[in-house]
Amino acid sequence: MIVDDESFEHGEKLPLGVAARLSRYLQVLTQAHKMGKTTISSQELADYTHVNSTQIRRDLSGFGKFGKRGVGYNINSLVDQIRKILHTSGQHNIALFGAGHLGTAIASSDVFADHGFRVVALFDIDPAKVGTRIGKLTVHDLPELLDVVRAENVVVGVLAVPASAAQSLADRLIAVGVRVIFNYSEALLDVPPDVAVHASSPAADLLYALYFYLT
Amino acid sequence: MIVDDESFEHGEKLPLGVAARLSRYLQVLTQAHKMGKTTISSQELADYTHVNSTQIRRDLSGFGKFGKRGVGYNINSLVDQIRKILHTSGQHNIALFGAGHLGTAIASSDVFADHGFRVVALFDIDPAKVGTRIGKLTVHDLPELLDVVRAENVVVGVLAVPASAAQSLADRLIAVGVRVIFNYSEALLDVPPDVAVHASSPAADLLYALYFYLT
DNA sequence: TAGATTGTTAATCGATTAACAATC
């Protein structure tokens, strides 16, 4: 029996690099869609993602012939295809921690909503904030964590809290079964191997951009 | 004459991947330093950065023997070394645009300060905000842009504004000579090839993390 | 038809990994 190694159509796990790049394409495609574009070429995608255009065509053609020669890719259908490939077509619920400036900015933004994430609960330890409303969300107190995670089927925890509060919150999230944590605090989190932590790193990203500007 | 291709000691430009990873190491090292650690092993760095520990030792040993066998790397001296390699030992000044929740969060945070960046000016178009103080910064009006960029030697512009305002702000920044832009808005920016735009992508990062959780 | 852009190949280069001697 011959196995087609060149295609991932029937395989299960994508190489890390491919999954990372597909996520980036999705981000740009979503933004382009919002700006009214209906079609995009691999060259335009390359300009916005800083990924080589041949690489983009190669990544996509591994899953099917999504483009139209001489025209480019239809944005809506490409978004659908990539979501299918990444198994992220569904809706995923987020619990957000910290109702300060950053938490409020996240709660009011639709970066997450555009990609199928929904902030279903906002927590804060400040008694003055608990019970108030921020956007469409009521601020919960921490003891309600377990109930909310279960009732709302929360799969992601986003930490927009001071560094001093981050580790204990992560521990509590893990204890109630959350396995994906997005950490905006400056703390380094220690977690079990089966938990995925993603840290925000604007300063590191900026250093990287600056390196090429300075040299 | 024999050129040592294995080392970058005398070369000028690092491969993209190396520069990106060194920036990540710097981020984690800075956080670890803040948490009181003085030494770190390549394995610990690997756990926090999701980069293979052999890869980390390889990256670093290309520039010198920074570690101590049986012990690990001294955090302070490694930070100094990497900053030298990246040519980012100095101080770099940022102009921040948007005094909303996100702008305020950035202005009050020290993620940037920890890496040698200093927010030297904050701009907003809301007349009610111009002239008020946020943290140590006074909110400027946009017409002051050119003067501030020149007087404060601004090299980076950070956009924490609505998508509708982003492109025109980027154009103005480019016109006054800024070549590195960090875009927190959801707009796709069109810029000349010599301008580096870095976009924040929390949702894409989350999709990527989620892919491995779901499969 | 002419222009544009995809899909694909082939060749090169950098990333990844396991393994292990060196040494703190």
Next chain:
DNA sequence: TAGATTGTTAATCGATTAACAATC
């Protein structure tokens, strides 16, 4: 000495790129 961890090698795998025929 024993344990830990670096620095380095060698082998493999994935990423990158130029080039171009296919085709919209």
